[in-house]
Structures are given as C-alpha cells and as structure tokens.
Amino acid sequence: MKKVTMFVWNHFTNDARVNRECTTLSDSGYHVDLIAINDPKNPMIESFEQITDRFKVHRVKRYPWILQAYQDHGKKFLLIVAGVQIAIIPGLFYLSFTIMAAYLMALLLGASLIKVRKLRKWFVNGAIITRMIAKGYIQNADIYHANDLNTLPQAIICSKLRFKPKPLIYDSHEVQSDRTGYNKEKIKLIESFMIKFVDQMIVENHTRAKYNEKIYGFYPKTLYNYSEKFDINTKPKINLHELAGIPKDEKILLYQGGLQEGRGLELLIKAMDDIKQGHLLFIGAGKLTEPLKKMAAESNEYHRIHFLDKVPFQELPSYTREAYVGFQVLQNICFNHYSASSNKLFEYMMAHVPVISCDFPEIKKVVCDTETGLVVDSHNCSEIAQAVNKIVENETLRETFSENTKRAKEIYNWNNEKAKLLDIYNLHAPLSSADFQIKQI
Known part of the structure; x- marks a missing residue:
C-alpha cells in the first residue's frame, strides 16, 4: 500500500480542506499519516488519533518541556528553578569559574527564551518543526505533502534528504507572498527558493494559479475549496x-x-x-x-x-x-x-x-x-x-x-473536485493492483 505523509500547521480540529484530502486519499487506497500540532490547553485533543484503518493523525507537542513547565506552573516553577540554582552554582564555582560562567550564560539564555516573546516564539516553532521532521522522516512515505509554506521545510527534509528522494506536493491554501501580517518580499524569496524542491504545487483556484505563473513562471494545479456533498x-x-x-x-x-x-x-x-x-x-x-x-x-x-x-x-x-x-x-x-x-x-x-x-x-x-x-x-x-x-x-x-x-x-462540491487530487497522486505515486484490491476489501 502506498504511504502518504502530510503536514499541517494546526491542531487539525477545524481544517475541513485537509480532512477532505486525507479522507479522499485513504478511501482511494493510500495509507495517510497526518502530522499536526497538539494543543496543551485542550485535553480533549489526543496526540494520536486513528480516523480510519488508513488515516491516522499524529500531533507533536507544541512546547519544549521547560516552556511547558513554565506554562503549567508559572512563578512556582521559577521559584523551584531558583532554589536548585542556589544549590548548584556554589559547587560549580568551586570546580571552575569558567564552568560556572558558562552555566550562568545558559541560564540567562533559558530565561530569555521564557520571558522574551519573540525568542520564545522562535524556540517553540523550532521545537515543533524538529518534532515534525523526526516524526515524518521515520514514516518513510512514498509521497510527502506540505499544507502551506510553514510545513514545506519539514516536507522538503523528509522527502529529499534521502538516498532515494521521494515526490513532494506543496498544497498552498493561501497566497503566501501577498497576505496580511507577512513581509511580502521576504516570503516571496523564501517560497521561490523552496518550490525548487517541489514536484507538484497546488493552489486554490485559477486566479491564484495565474498569479503564481506571473511571479514564479509556472502554472500550478488547482484544487477548489468545495464542501463535501451531503443532504x-x-x-x-x-x-x-x-x-x-x-x-x-x-x-x-x-x-x-x-x-x-x-x-x-x-x-x-x-x-x-x-x-x-x-x-x-x-x-x-x-x-x-x-x-x-x-x-x-x-x-x-x-x-x-x-x-x-x-x-x-x-x-x-x-x-x-x-x-x-x-x-x-x-x-x-x-x-x-x-x-x-x-x-x-x-x-x-x-x-x-x-x-x-x-x-x-x-x-x-x-x-x-x-x-x-x-x-x-x-x-x-x-x-x-x-x-x-x-x-x-x-x-x-x-x-x-x-x-x-x-x-x-x-x-x-468535493465529489466533482477530488478526482483532480487523485490524478496528481496517481501521477507521482500510482497505486498498484494490490492497492486497489485492498481498497475494495
């Protein structure tokens, strides 16, 4: 059975588009592992969830343990850390002033990561990306799929840094180079570099595909954001x-x-x-x-x-x-x-x-x-x-x-649109006759 590893930068609780894509692929014979982010504030969200026999969700931890402890216990955690340092630092000074100085620098860095918002955000995001890469790499999927630019680095590393590189699909739900809250030129530079590693890019509609062709020189596939059809x-x-x-x-x-x-x-x-x-x-x-x-x-x-x-x-x-x-x-x-x-x-x-x-x-x-x-x-x-x-x-x-x-x-409706997704996958990682037999069973 062909394996797909997909990345999404959210908790996967309200992402209807990603759910449609994963469900379509799993219903069509692919084995799908979706890597998302856990929400420590919501105990109802599980780190692992098996949606169907062929569709699983893995949620990586959001915070490194030191930040999680600070989030959970606040001042109490800081008091405990301070008490431990009172016991440790004199001993380090006795051993070596250099060791003590290095230790104090490490503590200062740790405090900065906790208290300085921008540094904390970089630290947290870096930890999430690292965990996503670790989880995605061991999947050894037949094809990797990045939803939006913030998961594309993870997908590139997991798909391309191998003896036998794997196909990579970049599914851009937004116009990354022209959206609110983003530095347009910086994002355009980053995206233009990373799409060189992509085997197929998907955008939401033809208006966006034409824009992509204008700035990057190629016309990506389109996959409209239609709802599931239901009564x-x-x-x-x-x-x-x-x-x-x-x-x-x-x-x-x-x-x-x-x-x-x-x-x-x-x-x-x-x-x-x-x-x-x-x-x-x-x-x-x-x-x-x-x-x-x-x-x-x-x-x-x-x-x-x-x-x-x-x-x-x-x-x-x-x-x-x-x-x-x-x-x-x-x-x-x-x-x-x-x-x-x-x-x-x-x-x-x-x-x-x-x-x-x-x-x-x-x-x-x-x-x-x-x-x-x-x-x-x-x-x-x-x-x-x-x-x-x-x-x-x-x-x-x-x-x-x-x-x-x-x-x-x-x-x-999605029933009319999903064939385009399957065509893309069957081009880059076609199912075998055995896969179709598994699907029918």
Whole structure:
C-alpha cells in the first residue's frame, strides 16, 4: 500500500480542506499519516488519533518541556528553578569559574527564551518543526505533502534528504507572498527558493494559479475549496436560537469562520444599525474575538449581536442550516483575500443558505452564476445593510436563492473536485493492483 505523509500547521480540529484530502486519499487506497500540532490547553485533543484503518493523525507537542513547565506552573516553577540554582552554582564555582560562567550564560539564555516573546516564539516553532521532521522522516512515505509554506521545510527534509528522494506536493491554501501580517518580499524569496524542491504545487483556484505563473513562471494545479456533498436534511438538528440566546422568531444572520483581520466583521457590526430585522451571530474564534465583542457591546444594537465559539467542522452543518442568510464579506486588503474562493461560501450553499458576498472575482462568479445570493461592495456598510434588508423583507426572494443552492451544490462540491487530487497522486505515486484490491476489501 502506498504511504502518504502530510503536514499541517494546526491542531487539525477545524481544517475541513485537509480532512477532505486525507479522507479522499485513504478511501482511494493510500495509507495517510497526518502530522499536526497538539494543543496543551485542550485535553480533549489526543496526540494520536486513528480516523480510519488508513488515516491516522499524529500531533507533536507544541512546547519544549521547560516552556511547558513554565506554562503549567508559572512563578512556582521559577521559584523551584531558583532554589536548585542556589544549590548548584556554589559547587560549580568551586570546580571552575569558567564552568560556572558558562552555566550562568545558559541560564540567562533559558530565561530569555521564557520571558522574551519573540525568542520564545522562535524556540517553540523550532521545537515543533524538529518534532515534525523526526516524526515524518521515520514514516518513510512514498509521497510527502506540505499544507502551506510553514510545513514545506519539514516536507522538503523528509522527502529529499534521502538516498532515494521521494515526490513532494506543496498544497498552498493561501497566497503566501501577498497576505496580511507577512513581509511580502521576504516570503516571496523564501517560497521561490523552496518550490525548487517541489514536484507538484497546488493552489486554490485559477486566479491564484495565474498569479503564481506571473511571479514564479509556472502554472500550478488547482484544487477548489468545495464542501463535501451531503443532504443537509440528514444532519442532526440543533436549537441554535437557544444556544446563542436569540429569540426563536428572529432570523439568524450568520458569519462562520475565523474572527480575523480583513474579513469585514467590524462592518457587519456597524451595519446592524441599519439592518431592520434579524440577529447577527458570529461562530468562530480568532485574534479579533475580544475586540469584536467590545465593539458589539458598545453598539446601539448590542442586544442583536451574539457570539459562539468555533465548533468542529463535522458538526458545523447543523449550525449553518439554521441561518437565514450567511456572510462572506472579505476586504480587499491583500491579494490573498481578493483571490479567495473560501470554503464557507460552499458550506452555506450545501446548507441551502443564501449568501451576501463580496464582489471579488472567484466569489462573485459563483454567486452570480448560480443566483444564490447578493453581491455587494464589502467595504460599504450601507450596501451590506441594504442587501440584508432586501432578503429578510422578501421571503420569496430568499426562497428562490435557497432553491438555487440545491442546483448549485451539484456543481460546486468535493465529489466533482477530488478526482483532480487523485490524478496528481496517481501521477507521482500510482497505486498498484494490490492497492486497489485492498481498497475494495
């Protein structure tokens, strides 16, 4: 059986795209080992998880033991360390001043790694990368797969630093060289060097593939971020109104996903001043969680704005189906946002929920071609509010959009897209007849 080792820089609890890819490969006869990161703050997440007979998840530790001890015990840990040093340092001085000085320098470095945030981050990330490499190398897979740039170094070392190098796939979920929070020129330089070791690159859509061709000189494969196809009526029902504290006769205006910069979330809160019906609900978490909650509390419509923490992707459809309308109002603050064809757009579609979306090329094309919602200038609060009012005040229009999603999801679903992933794998690590026999059994 052909073995695949895949890397992802998260806990693998909400990564629907990676789950789809791993499941598709394992269902098709490949043995998949996914290497992710453990979350010491969440005891429900296990370091090893066997999803199926051919799909396993290995989560490496996030913190080196010294940082983990500091995270767990804080000042108590520091007091214990200080007490031990009082006993050790005089003895080292007695042996040699040089040894004592070297020991004190090591202690100073250790303290810096704990207290200086930037050094601590480098130390932690370095430890994660090292553990990922160690775990991935011993897998000795037939093919290696890096999800995004932050796992590409690990995959390069595991696949190429061998007597017999292995094929390497680079699956870039984002436009690494033009996204928020990153130094564009620095990232472009790093990525352009590392892709020389890659056998096949994958990007999310053709807009991004054309951009890649422009800056790197080649056109990568595309793999759209479509949702799994399912019948929403088979998903368990929940009382989302009760969970979120929303009156049962009120319409839910839903944003689901990361609460991050550039997703138009502040504008949704501002737009509530002009939205005549419905309650705004955020489902997700991220860096903007507390700022958004503060902003909501200061809004005149604070009683119509609600928050729920993120939920596992397996359970999310049960929440999505309860919405009256869904939002995908990315801001044009970088090419990564402008070129997106985000998963949540297709999650809304699969749950028969009309969408109010930004007018960026990939998203606009889907919404307009399928007539499953309204396209707005996502930087304009008034346009967002007008679009919401148009849908919530016109039940017939809302039902038309909802009915259209039932046809659209027959086109925009993972069942129609996953053959492209299998074609890539079968090109670089084709399954044998024995593998197919195992799959059939």
